[in-house]
Amino acid sequence: MKAFRYAQLVQSIGEKLDAGMWQEGDKLPSIRALAAQYGVSKITVQTALHHLEAQDRIEAKPRSGFVVKHAHIDKRHNPASQTSKTKQPRQATVPSLFHDIMARSAAFDIYPSGKVAPLSTHLQLLNRHIGRAYRQQGERKSLYYSPPEGLASLREQISLHYRQHNIAIGSDEVCVTSGCQNSLYLALSTVTQPGDIVAVESPGFYGVLHLLQALNLKVIEVHASLQTGINVNALEQAIEKHKIKACVVSSNFATPSGACMPSHAKARIAALAAQHNIAVIEDDIYGDLGFHFRPMPIKHYDSRGHVILCSSVSKSVSRDLRLGWICGGRWHDKIVRHKLAQQLASPIAVQEGLSTFMSQGDYRRHLSIYRKQLRQQRDDLLSVVASAWPANLDITRPEGGLAVWVSLADDIDTMQAYQTLLQKNIVLTPGHLFSHYTHFNHCVRLSFVHPIDTQRRRALVDAGEYFKDASRK
């Protein structure tokens, strides 16, 4: 397996640091100078520097480029130990470059400058409900705050929605939040202290890795199957070996792979949580987007309150409502207090609008149409990739959610692909974002949230061409 150019550069600069060529606080040569010196592109130098930054060896200083932070390497960052298969807890860190990619990738769109399909009748209705809620008793809304746990009417609708799928969640178990990322943040900041160890899936959602870093947590990555999600045996071993405080799991149609955990695995993980007194933080944001049925969340198997269910309507209705929820189990009261400290309350008008949308059956009707549409878009995406991408790849075919996971040839570096294709306004989500390790550097997440129109088909074909070229080199 050939080493990527930036990886060679990371190693080369690392060796110079080891050899004492620069000391703590020294300024590194400029990106331009390094590019000339090593005969590589400025993008490659930048990528290498961001990796050294993530290894805590150098740091970016405003207006003065990169300076040396730790000249001598720490055992933790030894590349040899990183590639080893035995995973140990490590400090959660993502290179600062990732924030840009994450902000772009959150939209799941390969071609964000392209056209967007017109709003469905149901979503027009939702916007009308919200507009009306702003007008009705506007004076009361402008002067008072919603209770920190959210409006009773919306909490009741969320509970009802679950109960219609035989999931027993009462309205008093629900706390309204600013979206699923906010729910995950509330869950993690309530059940952990800085330095605690948290288990996550690998590959797993980058938003969680970012969050673990923001909260100064240690992370242990547990292997996840691309079809059935987290390996519960491996998780159990990790729990027995390390003092794990919490585990973040995507139960249904997880990003990036679309994996869906089987019922027995869900039941076992809920039992493990109770047995070892740890929190299972369940990200079920894609649960309502099953093409054939609505799978149970892990929360359904939770009898002792150790599972914290996080979700929102961002993926199923609208990202711009910024409304989600959290069912915190035994931590419910503490989570509500944390939310009060963090943001006081959620907007009343938007909560009322969504509550009306749900109570009048529009959410149900919208989902039934949207699921069919997504299924069609998945098929369209798979067919473009089958015809225009290299033949020697693996791709998942999920029965719900918004994304597929493509594993290309081992020597492909999707970060290079991301940076090259970005110049054509094509946004890939490189595998690097889904782990602290290098296992997924040849993978990429693609989404079928947008219809594959001419522009997006063109973008996909261009990406395919790039990968075919890269394979030939």
Place this chain on the structure above:
Amino acid sequence: MKAFRYAQLVQSIGEKLDAGMWQEGDKLPSIRALAAQYGVSKITVQTALHHLEAQDRIEAKPRSGFVVKHAHIDKRHNPASQTSKTKQPRQATVPSLFHDIMARSAAFDIYPSGKVAPLSTHLQLLNRHIGRAYRQQGERKSLYYSPPEGLASLREQISLHYRQHNIAIGSDEVCVTSGCQNSLYLALSTVTQPGDIVAVESPGFYGVLHLLQALNLKVIEVHASLQTGINVNALEQAIEKHKIKACVVSSNFATPSGACMPSHAKARIAALAAQHNIAVIEDDIYGDLGFHFRPMPIKHYDSRGHVILCSSVSKSVSRDLRLGWICGGRWHDKIVRHKLAQQLASPIAVQEGLSTFMSQGDYRRHLSIYRKQLRQQRDDLLSVVASAWPANLDITRPEGGLAVWVSLADDIDTMQAYQTLLQKNIVLTPGHLFSHYTHFNHCVRLSFVHPIDTQRRRALVDAGEYFKDASRK
């Protein structure tokens, strides 16, 4: 000065714990049983138990009442040291009872079940702007996220608003948040680690004390004048004596007193921050509500990026937009990343609506009318208190903001008043909420955000009667 009933009970139960009457994990007698045993009301018992809970001696367990947590008293919680005038850093803790009062008091309304004045023409316009923003390009909004730092157009309007008042804040220094409480949370969670010491005003905003507890911070309270705000000399002494990481200050028309810092004190506090390399977190939410002029924020005097300005439109326009901002100085990038981890993005439609409202001059026009209205309401409030409350009180007369601070006779306990008057749907904000100490237990915050109509006048007169009765006893 006579001791309050609940304080006697706190002492009495505390002594029994000291004497080993109950051990860790033991259940305390029920509230009913304690009330009968001591011949006091259940409310008094509840208040006493909540104080013991704040002292970390007992804890509330769902469905089993209160159990003993620490049978033997910790030096920190020795009542003798608490009443001493020399303030030392202490763990931030507020009794759980406070969360209820805070959630009620956030509305600043003495009679929340009363009538609310109709929405002003400007706010009707704002709601129309937001409704229109939901409809325009609704499909794009439902599928994409706003950049984590907020919409460029809104950030530009916020910058312009400051620049119109000769406050040099560029749009690239602004990050949009979910309100001022959220800004304060982002500021504190970015610049501190658990266990760090933070200086706050005394009396100070309860939202900050709550937040310090949620973030496991230590707090040191610095004396604040009811007219000119924090005592900068006392702050400097505290900074020299303790390793203070940050200081939270309300510069203009602070809650609870309405104090406004003079310019020289603002300049000095900015200089102190740079000199000692600490963060000054400025809460300027009331800055736009000056009756005669818009005072400068501390940020205006900040040349080295050590001042973090937090604000929002919740008090000046509408609490339900849930939009605020933060100008993070040298921590700007870190704050934006923290916001991304915490909630991804703010709602596009609401940001657009507010941006239009500001760009069309409606915010300016609304403020000019609203300030006059608030000034009239302040005078009405002061005149009711002058005629219906005990004569021996002190009350502030702020030239902006939303609140006045009343100091009653030393032997009045406003927590008892709060609990008694709540039965008549009258909501006072007791002085207990504004400090960890007992200095302000005879004080109460009143707000003039609502017109003094018949119902609110009745509520104020009833509260006055209560205090007159209490004084006679």
